[in-house]
Amino acid sequence: MRKKRIALYDAQRGACAICDGEMVDPRTEPQGMNNISFASCTRDHVIPKVRVTEENKHDNSKGVCRGCNNARGSMDFEEFLRVRKFFLKRGWQPCTKAPKDVRRVISAMVLKKRLERRSCLM
């Protein structure tokens, strides 16, 4: 798991695949749950597990800071990328925890999408 994160970190030269901020090198990161930083490099799945196929499974991982990964939740990667870029210009600093109002906006968007999907089925 850590090996994979190191590989992603190196491939992206330490930059978060979403906010482009500077992540913490997994090799030098303090171990243990007490030291988890929002700049730590996490492995994120670009394509939701349900849509993973033999062809796309290899490039499904990206190194993403914990700040982005936590905030994204179940939102589509591409959609979250756009949302993150928007808030990057409006004060949500790279590799930090999403401010409360941003998290509220994101969960509203996820909920809206879920409701839209549901109404399509009716």
Ligand SMILES: [Zn+2]
């Ligand atoms: Zn990030």
